[in-house]
Amino acid sequence: MDRFRMHILICGGTGCKASEADGVKAALRLSIEKNGMSREAQVVTTGCFGFCEQGPIVKVYPDNVFYVHVTEKDADLIVKEHVVKGRPVESLMFHDANDGASISEHRSMPFYQSQVRIALRNCGIIDPEKIDDYIALDGYQALAKVLTEMTPEETTKEIIDSGLRGRGGAGFPTGVKWETTRKAQDDKKYVVCNADEGDPGAFMDRSILEGDPHSVLEAMAIAGYAIGANEGVIYIRAEYPLAVERLNIAISQAEEYGLLGEDILGTGFSFKIRLNLGAGAFVCGEETALLNSIQGTRGEPRVKPPFPAQKGLWDKPTVINNVETYANVCPIINNGAEWFRKTGTDKCPGTKVFALAGKINNVGLVEVPMGIKLSDIVYKIGGGIRNAKKFKSLQTGGPSGGCISTENLDIEITYETLQSVGSMMGSGGMIVMDEDDCMVNIAKYYLDFTLEESCGKCTPCRVGNTRLYEMLDDITKGRGKMEYLDELEQLGEVIKDCSLCGLGQTAPNPVLSTLKYFRDEYEEHILHKRCPAKACKDLLRFFVIPEKCIGCTLCARNCPVSCISGDRKVVHEIDQSRCIKCGECFEKCPKEAIARE
Amino acid sequence: MSKIKSLDELKKIREEAKNSTSLRTTGENPDRVVIKVGMATCGIAAGARVVMGALIDEIARLQLENVSVMATGCVGMCYAEPIVEVHTPGRGVIRYGNVSEKLARDIIEKHIVAGELLEDVIVGREA
Ligand SMILES: Cc1cc2nc3c(=O)[nH]c(=O)nc-3n(C[C@H](O)[C@H](O)[C@H](O)COP(=O)(O)O)c2cc1C
Numbered sequence: 150m151d152r153f154r155m156h157i158l159i160c161g162g163t164g165c166k167a168s169e170a171d172g173v174k175a176a177l178r179l180s181i182e183k184n185g186m187s188r189e190a191q192v193v194t195t196g197c198f199g200f201c202e203q204g205p206i207v208k209v210y211p212d213n214v215f216y217v218h219v220t221e222k223d224a225d226l227i228v229k230e231h232v233v234k235g236r237p238v239e240s241l242m243f244h245d246a247n248d249g250a251s252i253s254e255h256r257s258m259p260f261y262q263s264q265v266r267i268a269l270r271n272c273g274i275i276d277p278e279k280i281d282d283y284i285a286l287d288g289y290q291a292l293a294k295v296l297t298e299m300t301p302e303e304t305t306k307e308i309i310d311s312g313l314r315g316r317g318g319a320g321f322p323t324g325v326k327w328e329t330t331r332k333a334q335d336d337k338k339y340v341v342c343n344a345d346e347g348d349p350g351a352f353m354d355r356s357i358l359e360g361d362p363h364s365v366l367e368a369m370a371i372a373g374y375a376i377g378a379n380e381g382v383i384y385i386r387a388e389y390p391l392a393v394e395r396l397n398i399a400i401s402q403a404e405e406y407g408l409l410g411e412d413i414l415g416t417g418f419s420f421k422i423r424l425n426l427g428a429g430a431f432v433c434g435e436e437t438a439l440l441n442s443i444q445g446t447r448g449e450p451r452v453k454p455p456f457p458a459q460k461g462l463w464d465k466p467t468v469i470n471n472v473e474t475y476a477n478v479c480p481i482i483n484n485g486a487e488w489f490r491k492t493g494t495d496k497c498p499g500t501k502v503f504a505l506a507g508k509i510n511n512v513g514l515v516e517v518p519m520g521i522k523l524s525d526i527v528y529k530i531g532g533g534i535r536n537a538k539k540f541k542s543l544q545t546g547g548p549s550g551g552c553i554s555t556e557n558l559d560i561e562i563t564y565e566t567l568q569s570v571g572s573m574m575g576s577g578g579m580i581v582m583d584e585d586d587c588m589v590n591i592a593k594y595y596l597d598f599t600l601e602e603s604c605g606k607c608t609p610c611r612v613g614n615t616r617l618y619e620m621l622d623d624i625t626k627g628r629g630k631m632e633y634l635d636e637l638e639q640l641g642e643v644i645k646d647c648s649l650c651g652l653g654q655t656a657p658n659p660v661l662s663t664l665k666y667f668r669d670e671y672e673e674h675i676l677h678k679r680c681p682a683k684a685c686k687d688l689l690r691f692f693v694i695p696e697k698c699i700g701c702t703l704c705a706r707n708c709p710v711s712c713i714s715g716d717r718k719v720v721h722e723i724d725q726s727r728c729i730k731c732g733e734c735f736e737k738c739p740k741e742a743i744a745r746e
Numbered sequence: 747m748s749k750i751k752s753l754d755e756l757k758k759i760r761e762e763a764k765n766s767t768s769l770r771t772t773g774e775n776p777d778r779v780v781i782k783v784g785m786a787t788c789g790i791a792a793g794a795r796v797v798m799g800a801l802i803d804e805i806a807r808l809q810l811e812n813v814s815v816m817a818t819g820c821v822g823m824c825y826a827e828p829i830v831e832v833h834t835p836g837r838g839v840i841r842y843g844n845v846s847e848k849l850a851r852d853i854i855e856k857h858i859v860a861g862e863l864l865e866d867v868i869v870g871r872e873a
């Protein structure tokens with residue numbers, strides 16, 4: 150029998166597809182054929198490896214060599230050297246930013262060293278379009294186990310005992326939710342998966358669905374067995390076409406094998422899953438708005454209670470969980486609650502996936518144990534701040550979260566600690582900001598987002614947030630007043646108290662947290678009409694430093710509104726009244742003779 | 747694809763599917779044994795391809811989960827090719843020379859499985 154002696158894995162996630170992984174894949178296949186290796190080496194597409202910064206990424210097994218920034222032109226080199234002659238290509242390996250040394254195996258890279266992979270266990274190892282790959286790594290064993298060895302009560306208890314909490318943001322104990330739904334008496338129940346993931350910059354759930362769709366399907370079937378439901382719905386945004394495609398493939402493969410559908414494994418249990426495409430409104434990620442949207446009505450949140458566990462989809466008892474929450478279920482069933490509790494903290498067992506972005510060296514998807522220090526994520530995994538700039542703030546929780554300052558960087562991540570410093574876990578966005586980011590401007594950016602996404606049902610959210618935005622806008626444009634600061638705080642608290650859903654209840658968080666930790670920046674804007682980060686354009690002024698100017702005319706020629714005057718070899722001058730503050734002259738001046746203030 | 751009707755059938759499919767993924771899962775195991783076959787021009791001319799095929803075949807037959815087979819370059823002992831090196835974590839390297847297809851199978855059965863070195867054909871050791 151023919152057996153491949155090498156597997157060449159290439160990331161097929163959206164991040165790497167965007168960085169031309171498809172072309173690399175074709176080039177690798179072609180080169181393997183040309184070099185007569187078709188029977189020895191196989192190219193496999195997988196999900197995201199997480200280190201998106203370095204994409205497209207190619208991994209070669211069994212050597213476990215990790216190549217970064219691979220282009221079509223490199224394919225031949227990898228095949229001729231590594232595949233044919235067994236000589237890994239050093240120039241394509243990851244190079245340590247500090248000492249320049251090449252690192253061949255991913256587990257030796259700082260980026261991967263503090264990571265623990267439970268939810269992402271199969272991402273980057275299996276081919277998400279092959280159910281056999283998933284089965285080989287114990288796929289559908291957990292479903293088989295609960296169906297043949299455990300009662301619904303025992304299944305639910307295992308999840309309760311594991312201490313798994315919702316990864317969609319609020320951290321509600323998953324087992325307790327299942328238990329309530331299991332106990333609810335009704336002829337029909339539902340299992341829903343929240344795959345709306347609307348936070349700007351977040352792509353944790355998308356990566357799981359793209360890289361390991363069966364893990365979510367299997368977990369939903371387990372939830373169905375536990376609560377007594379035989380229908381599941383995945384609510385996923387239509388803007389995730391690759392995830393939708395992979396889910397559709399996975400569902401049809403599972404149905405063909407009889408692992409979804411009627412009488413699964415001859416046990417009499419039936420479970421079906423269908424997709425529901427969302428139009429991409431942030432508020433539809435809120436569970437009750439999501440249920441309304443599935444029912445075809447306006448995506449507006451409902452009043453709770455009753456909770457979905459009592460009256461959910463079509464008013465029937467419903468379990469609704471986030472994608473990542475489901476991705477943790479099968480390992481818990483397979484390995485037991487005790488095993489799961491070995492990772493993370495007592496109150497927050499397990500791991501959390503974060504999408505690390507912003508001014509950080511290693512951008513990507515990371516899965517870390519709960520309780521890890523924020524500073525470890527920023528400096529060890531993330532490799533510190535880009536371009537040796539100074540760290541200013543870490544934003545977690547997206548538009549609902551806050552900005553964490555240096556003094557709180559040593560807290561250990563849990564739902565509670567993040568809340569205690571004015572932020573929240575959210576779904577896992579993590580954006581690093583440096584000295585060039587203006588905190589007033591950042592707060593304004595998030596508020597702009599929530600304003601746009603508010604459904605408009607509650608006055609505090611619809612009008613209150615608009616007022617907050619207007620005040621922030623004034624401040625960034627030099628029209629702010631000191632009274633605004635108290636007003637922002639008071640109004641923010643009122644909005645939090647009086648809004649119906651989580652969107653309104655958390656919308657002021659970015660403002661309140663920056664006010665608390667970066668109040669001096671607000672005051673600087675108001676009192677001195679100065680933006681310390683030099684990010685608020687309206688407060689900036691560009692001018693020529695006469696001693697440094699050599700009169701080269703470059704700035705004048707590049708100014709888009711021609712507001713710079715001066716003859717050759719004569720000191721130039723900027724007409725402030727016409728300057729649009731584009732910064733062109735600042736960038737172009739060879740003598741650093743233009744100052745920005 | 748036909749329907750899987752029982753847990754036993756699912757387990758059977760898992761065992762078959764493992765053949766294709768074990769290359770990757772073993773590669774992820776830091777404690778695995780690595781067998782390297784010299785696959786430079788000298789090695790290939792002396793028959794390294796057949797040797798490699800036999801090693802991989804034998805490992806699959808015995809369902810060994812912690813052994814990877816890889817190609818490596820010329821170690822400068824072209825006269826002794828095909829060369830097979832066994833790298834065991836913490837126990838250094840044993841290098842076998844003039845390895846035939848039969849000897850390759852012996853290396854797996856004796857050295858890897860039973861832990862007995864094939865002293866007669868060792869051409870080098872590294873700590
Ligand atoms: C405005 C808003 C947006 C939300 N967006 C999402 C989302 O995109 N994905 C998600 O899983 N949960 C989202 N949630 C949380 C859900 O309401 C709900 O708590 C979650 O789906 C429950 O699943 P879990 O317990 O597994 O986390 C959002 C909540 C609010 C208030």
Ligand code: SF4
Pocket residue numbers: 432449450602603604605606607608610611648649650651652653654
């Ligand atoms: S808080 Fe905002 S988003 Fe939520 S229901 Fe009220 S208006 Fe709609």
Ligand code: SF4
Pocket residue numbers: 693697698699700701702703704705720721737738739740741742743
């Ligand atoms: S580019 Fe700089 S040096 Fe040249 S004229 Fe303008 S300010 Fe002077």
